[in-house]
Amino acid sequence: MNSRFAVIGLGRFGSKIARYLSLRGAEVIAIDEDAMRVDALKDDVAHAVQADATHLRSLESLRIKDMDAVIVAIGENFEALLLSVVNLLELKVNRIISRTASEHQTLILQRIGITEIFNPEEEVGQIVAERLIHPNVKTFLQLPDDFEIVELSPPRSVCNKTVGEIRFSEDYNLNLITIKRPFEVEKDKQLLTEYHLLGVPQKDLVVYERDALIVLGKQSDIERFIEFNS
DSSP: OOOOEEEESSSSSHHHHHHHHTTOEEEEEEEEEEEHHHHHHHHTSSSSEEEOSSSSSHHHHHTGGSSEEEEEEEOOHHHHHHHHHHHHHTOOOOEEEOOOOSSHHHHHHHTTTOOOOEEEETTTTHHHHHHOOOOOEEEEOOGGGGGEEEEEOOOGTTOOOBBBHHHHHHHHHHEEEEEEEEEEETTTTTEEEEEEEOOOOOOTTTTTTOOOOOOEHHHHHHHHHHHHHO
């Protein structure tokens, strides 16, 4: 079954996320109160709807709570963004991802319970969309010929196995470049977490839940690895 997402706010960034999600096979509802923005996207997504997300009933009529996730990408009006997010919380949407433009806005969103927050100044829309489709993916670099270098959290069933047992290249056509592992260090009498690369992984190296795997492979093989082991 395809993933279902709603994108609220169809400016440059929101439109990019909506288009990329749709290209990746997701069912996307694109929402904006501006008819021209909606019309510009109508041929690229499953549903493009003119609606005001600050009105609870508008969102209810779109069955927004049935979405796997809702991305609020409103950029020019923080009050509208905040009201939209509050409505989504009221409707008990499973997963809410909100745009932010400043530390102050981030703090407000965190105070009302939003934990997934992105800043378009810092993140590319394609990366945000990839993380929505595959929450294991932390970041990735697109390469020619459909190859990617991806940093991802280990899927559940590979945790506590050795690199040799996982058989990255043999079973998935993937090259494990390295592993990034958290270490607790004390600095200025505070316990901090630092991430360090472990170099070229040996076959007897055990993969743990808090590690990050950095792999090279084709997009389809990376997706297969994540889905098969989740």
